[in-house]
Amino acid sequence: MFKDPVHKKYLEYIGLGAEIAVALSVPILAGYWADSFFDTSPILLLAGIGVGIVMMLGIFSKVIRNMGKMD
Numbered sequence: 001m002f003k004d005p006v007h008k009k010y011l012e013y014i015g016l017g018a019e020i021a022v023a024l025s026v027p028i029l030a031g032y033w034a035d036s037f038f039d040t041s042p043i044l045l046l047a048g049i050g051v052g053i054v055m056m057l058g059i060f061s062k063v064i065r066n067m068g069k070m071d
Contacts, residue, residue, distance in 0.1 A: 016059075020056060020059055023055040023059055024055070025052070027048040027055065028045070028049055028052050031046070031047055031051075032045050034048075
């Protein structure tokens with residue numbers, strides 16, 4: 001798409017930011033919705049927060065592994 005390495009780096013950072021935002025927000029919103037549906041507040045919201053944090057840690061570990069390959 002972009003041949004300029006600077007633009008490619010920007011696209012990688014934008015993709016990483018979007019991936020982190022989705023990985024954190026989707027489980028939290030799903031937990032919030034499930035709490036309102038099953039009337040179990042705040043248990044499922046807290047579970048969604050936990051799942052989101054675990055997903056973010058997975059993304060961070062993937063980024064760290066890829067940084068080691070770039071060197």
